[in-house]
Amino acid sequence: MNDKRRISLLFFVLVMIFFYLPIVMLVTLSFNNSKNFLWTGFSLKWYIELFTSSPDLWQAFGRSILIGLTSSVFSVFIATFGAIGIKWYNSRLKNYVKFLNYIPLILPDLIIGVALL
CATH class of the missing domain: 1.10.287 (Helix Hairpins)
Known part of the structure; x- marks a missing residue:
């Protein structure tokens, strides 16, 4: 692979990370047990509260x-x-x-x- 191709591939990967990482983080943290950013355990508590409240x-x-x-x-x-x-x-x-x-x-x-x- 030449340098131009590597740079364009790196740029493409960085752009995809920029677009899709927030979505992945949002979905992952929506199953967090607490309201904090730190992971404390898996829970469906927030979805139950959303759909029943x-x-x-x-x-x-x-x-x-x-x-x-x-x-x-x-x-x-x-x-x-x-x-x-x-x-x-x-x-x-x-x-x-x-x-x-x-x-x-x-x-x-x-x-x-x-x-x-």
């Missing part, structure tokens, strides 16, 4: 599911009619719509996630 949580969860399902149904209808329109009609707008359709496939998910922060 407030009925508002379940109401919010139900609303989130309802909004997700509703937006999915509307998205399917819009996408279906958009695809039919792209297939049947020839216009200058057709190429622009095709380009916009490929943007989510071209951009990596991490870039979109960071951009939405």
